[in-house]
Amino acid sequence: MTANTALRKVPARAPGAGGAPARTPRRRPASPTRRSGWTPWLYLLPALVLLGGLLVYPIYQLGLISFLEYTQAQVSGGEPTTFQGFGNYATLFGDSQFWQVLLATVVFATACVLATLIVGCALAVLLTRIRALPRLALMMAALGAWATPAITGSTVWVFLFDPDFGPVNKVLGLGDFSWTYGRYSAFALVLLEVLWCSFPFVMVTVYAGIRAIPSEVLEAASLDGASQWRIWRSVMAPMLRPILIVVTIQSVIWDFKVFTQIYVMTNGGGIAGQNLVLNVYAYQKAFASSQYSLGSAIGVVMLVILLAVTLVYLRLVRRQGEEL
Amino acid sequence: MTARALLRVRRPGRLAAEAAALVIAAAVAFPLYWMVLSAFKPAGEIQSTEARPWTLAPSLDSFRRVFEQQEFGRYFLNSLIVAGTVVIASALIAFLAATAVTRFRFKFRTTLLIMFLVAQMVPVEALTIPLFFLMRDFGQLNTLGSLILPHLAFSLPFAIWMLRGFVKAVPDALEEAAYIDGASRTRFLWQILFPLVFPGLVATSVFSFISTWNDFLFAKSFIISDTSQSTLPMALLVFFKPDENDWGGIMAASTVMTIPVLVFFVLVQRRLVSGLGGAVKD
Numbered sequence: 001m002t003a004n005t006a007l008r009k010v011p012a013r014a015p016g017a018g019g020a021p022a023r024t025p026r027r028r029p030a031s032p033t034r035r036s037g038w039t040p041w042l043y044l045l046p047a048l049v050l051l052g053g054l055l056v057y058p059i060y061q062l063g064l065i066s067f068l069e070y071t072q073a074q075v076s077g078g079e080p081t082t083f084q085g086f087g088n089y090a091t092l093f094g095d096s097q098f099w100q101v102l103l104a105t106v107v108f109a110t111a112c113v114l115a116t117l118i119v120g121c122a123l124a125v126l127l128t129r130i131r132a133l134p135r136l137a138l139m140m141a142a143l144g145a146w147a148t149p150a151i152t153g154s155t156v157w158v159f160l161f162d163p164d165f166g167p168v169n170k171v172l173g174l175g176d177f178s179w180t181y182g183r184y185s186a187f188a189l190v191l192l193e194v195l196w197c198s199f200p201f202v203m204v205t206v207y208a209g210i211r212a213i214p215s216e217v218l219e220a221a222s223l224d225g226a227s228q229w230r231i232w233r234s235v236m237a238p239m240l241r242p243i244l245i246v247v248t249i250q251s252v253i254w255d256f257k258v259f260t261q262i263y264v265m266t267n268g269g270g271i272a273g274q275n276l277v278l279n280v281y282a283y284q285k286a287f288a289s290s291q292y293s294l295g296s297a298i299g300v301v302m303l304v305i306l307l308a309v310t311l312v313y314l315r316l317v318r319r320q321g322e323e324l
Numbered sequence: 325m326t327a328r329a330l331l332r333v334r335r336p337g338r339l340a341a342e343a344a345a346l347v348i349a350a351a352v353a354f355p356l357y358w359m360v361l362s363a364f365k366p367a368g369e370i371q372s373t374e375a376r377p378w379t380l381a382p383s384l385d386s387f388r389r390v391f392e393q394q395e396f397g398r399y400f401l402n403s404l405i406v407a408g409t410v411v412i413a414s415a416l417i418a419f420l421a422a423t424a425v426t427r428f429r430f431k432f433r434t435t436l437l438i439m440f441l442v443a444q445m446v447p448v449e450a451l452t453i454p455l456f457f458l459m460r461d462f463g464q465l466n467t468l469g470s471l472i473l474p475h476l477a478f479s480l481p482f483a484i485w486m487l488r489g490f491v492k493a494v495p496d497a498l499e500e501a502a503y504i505d506g507a508s509r510t511r512f513l514w515q516i517l518f519p520l521v522f523p524g525l526v527a528t529s530v531f532s533f534i535s536t537w538n539d540f541l542f543a544k545s546f547i548i549s550d551t552s553q554s555t556l557p558m559a560l561l562v563f564f565k566p567d568e569n570d571w572g573g574i575m576a577a578s579t580v581m582t583i584p585v586l587v588f589f590v591l592v593q594r595r596l597v598s599g600l601g602g603a604v605k606d
Contacts, residue, residue: 039509043424044436046417047480054455054477055443061454126345129338134345141352147589148356149538151557152578156359159571165371167358196355257447260540279449286453287545299450310445314438 059303066296074292088297097273098281098298105256105277108187112255115195117248120202125232127207139204146200154264157193180266183274190261190275198254202247209243210236242317249313253306259283278302359582362575363387370572386572390559390580398552399559400580406468406555407536410475411529417476418483419491419525423517425484426491427499443481448474452545459546466550471542479532486531490524491517526592537585556581 066088068074068081092098123142127135145153161168163176179189213236221231237244259279266275269284276284278298286295362370364382390396425437455474456465464470494517502512540557547553560581563573 040424040428040430040433043420043428047421047484050417050473050477051443051480054458054474055446055451058451058454058458059446061457062451065454065457123348126341126348130342130345131338134342134349137349138345138352141349143589143593144356144586145352147534147585148582149534149557149585151538151540151560152359152582153355155560155574155578156355159362159575160355160358162571165571167377170374196352253445257449259449260538263540279447282450283452283541292453296453299447299453302447302450306445306447307442310442314441 062296062299062303065293066300068293070292070296072290084293088293092294092297092301097276101273101276101278101281102301104187104275105279108191108277109252109255109258112191112194112198112258113248113251115191116198116202116251116255119195120199120247121206121232121244123199123203124206124210125228125236127203128210129228142200142203145196146204148197150197150260151264153193153197154261157189157196158265161189181271183270186266186270186275190258190265193261193265194255194258198251202251205243205247206240209240213239245313245316249309252309256302256306256309356582359575360579362571363579365572367572370575386576387580389570389573390576395551395554396559396577396580399554399556402468402553403537403555403581404584406471406475407533409472410479410536411533413472414476414479414483414532415525415529418480418487418528419518419521421480421484422487422491422521423513426488440481440484444485448478449541452541455542456545464546466547466553468553470546471536471539471555474542475532475536475539479535482531483528486528487521487524490521494520530588530592533588534585 161179163178180186269276282295282298365379366383459470543555560577563570
């Protein structure tokens, strides 16, 4: 459907772009499809084989397992698998913990996305208003946070907030307050870590985008007496729309799928699973309690939600009339 | 001169902005500082309830524990092999695919592009379960291959998507000229296009390197019994003990694990920023 409309938008390329020997002087080749022949498919072959085997096939399998009864007995090879229809989904949707985890995931991911975007954009604007040296300092610090592996970042943050040996409680005078004990304080701690390691991507990308805006435009706005907030809202944000869409969608996808931080910082989902998010929940169901079909069903739910986000993204991109 | 300085736009405003930037930079860098500091602190100071932001007696004890007691060198090497293989293979495969979708017109081209975009959205973690069975059926559990193959596949869609901009930027005229001079398609691909796109390949490889190097889930799920095949994250988890965490060891191991990524990042920093701009704009 959408593919056809986009195809029409693609401008005809100059000869030679197809890779065929430039013998024909015609500007519009009669049939571009025939001209390139099998070569593009040859180039695509390794990528398609890998993606087919390790992405498409596992997705199919994930869907399949979610309709079967698949527990330790079947994994060990003893018992035959039985078809359950929507049985696993019925079990899942009938479980109040699932809804609780789903709600927690949505709220937590939304909070992470908003915090990341606000901090990232604010700092990107800040970067444009300062001289080279402080800019370099902030850039380097951000790159450091970005580069830190999720697992080491998580352990360091847990240590910083450790009730016995961490400096944060000392400075804030919280005594031996345990951040990971309460549900909300644990989520808040994980949110801080996620914010720390994901705002740099937004900041660097938006900063690169702002630099691409002609400086006359911004100068004119500031000469007209616009405040920094007004310049952002009325000049920068509209011009940065494509970039903002990309970073928003990327953030949604990343934050919705947070795994390592929750798993490491709350020790596998917190006390009595109070800090579970869908990803960790699926993992625990499958690998800790051997309920592979339930875990797969949760995976399918995540997949559906993220695909919906993707469709929204594609629509937004298309509305801007961008060529793929 | 003073008059000119006065005329300049809102000087105190900029100074305040710069001060804020420096404070934020310090706050952002603080966790990393604390990690390295704790790695060098002697055991007594780490377990002390007075968390001092400096140490007067730096010691290498924690690093020694990391390198000697565990098979850390082995884990480090495994991580390097996995990440290195993924980076190189994914760069080459993505380069070919990006060339196909940008420099050729063929049926299903747009459909393919959309598929690559959708593939980026797939929650990799959700696929751990079927991948586990796939690896088991192919006898790949407990091998480095079980880590290399999935990471390679999952890094491709984003790499292809990002490389498109770089491949597109090479002018068509150059390609025509090459063919007129009698170059074959293969020769154009590897001797002309490849060197021109190389900076883009570097920027792209940052992402595949990081996602592979940082992986924790696959390493935990697919390497279950043969610890000689474990990667760095597992070596780090060893220091977490139910009764009392060995914070010195954890921080030293974290430091060792973070350094290669930091080095990689600093090396490609410039290309990364321009590469991101390009990928986002296209």
